[in-house]
Amino acid sequence: MRSPLRDDIRRQLLDGLITGRWAPGERIVERRVAADLGVSQAPVREALRELESLRLIESSPNKGARVRPVTRADLREVYQVRAGLEETAARLGAPAVEALEAHTASLEAAAATGSLSGQVSAGIAFHREIVAASGNALLLSVWDGLGLEVWTHLSIRVFRAELHENAADHQPLVDAFRTGDPQAPGLLRDHILSYAP
């Protein structure tokens, strides 16, 4: 059972965007990509649509797609929306503290080995746990749709952003959830906004 080709293509394109192989503003020609990857135009189109929903590319009818230049303003928007979503999530339901602690543990482990992407994905997993615990599947899918992992990598590469995922930052949140602190949602929001550029 092979996974759909379009998923591979999407990953390839994502990788190119994250690493900067595709320059901002550059045109993405469907047939060119297809030829490079040895596939046909159709799955490339579908992959591009998914990237468009992540706002990594922009396209208009009959004119094709191009790499969207990433600005600080974009990042600010992402953090604002993310903060609102997670605050909402925290109001709807509290996560299991054990799960959060597991994520902070793997965050520390990744930091210890100096794994950048390990830290990023552990940090993301911590927050995803909170959103999932809301019990609202739509909220989770909207949150997933933000593509936070990609944006985080982009912000690090493009803006030399500090890697701000560290276990200490998350401890107050864990404590707030443990004690059922009614201010947890607000804390979470501020925590996220403090990361915004």
Next chain:
Amino acid sequence: MRSPLRDDIRRQLLDGLITGRWAPGERIVERRVAADLGVSQAPVREALRELESLRLIESSPNKGARVRPVTRADLREVYQVRAGLEETAARLGAPAVEALEAHTASLEAAAATGSLSGQVSAGIAFHREIVAASGNALLLSVWDGLGLEVWTHLSIRVFRAELHENAADHQPLVDAFRTGDPQAPGLLRDHILSYAP
């Protein structure tokens, strides 16, 4: 300059879903739709992807798409997420009161002529104005991505939901924005949640 075929197809499918021509759980066969509409399979696939992102259909690899049964729980989730998004929007920036009043006016006009879809879309436009005024384009696009107009029509048809869009409900919100009331975001959230089933 014709608009893309896929847009027409999406509209046709949407209409079928809203009116119930497609029954919940029913399989949506790409070639069948294509043949019915006199087009080929490709644009139908693309249209289906868009419907999937609206969570109106569900699909899995190699197994195709089927109409997603709409439950009250789905609607609750939509309202919760929507409330969170609009609260966030209201915190980020206040809309122009004149614009809001224009929307309530057209809401009243639609109510006067008994136009159901007119009332729905005026009600949606009122809220969209608020989200747009946040200045956060991502927030607006996420909000748009909820497909509220479709969900509203569905809730009315499937659950015989009351049409709760009326100008009087919106007046306190307009007043709060006019006076710069810091509680406006919270009012807005409660306003939306009060509509949830």
Next chain:
DNA sequence: AAACACCGGATGATCGATCATTGGGTGTTA
């Protein structure tokens, strides 16, 4: 009869080819 292996049609996924639009280049006119 239950469990299993094996067709074969239906259909999603992908392909290669064609249609249609865009944008740039070239010539023409005022």
Next chain:
DNA sequence: TAACACCCAATGATCGATCATCCGGTGTTT
């Protein structure tokens, strides 16, 4: 020369056909 009309290559949009997978039916084994 500026404005305009036209032509054509590049390429997005769409098509018809093929490949690959799923699923139900059928026969076989134990």
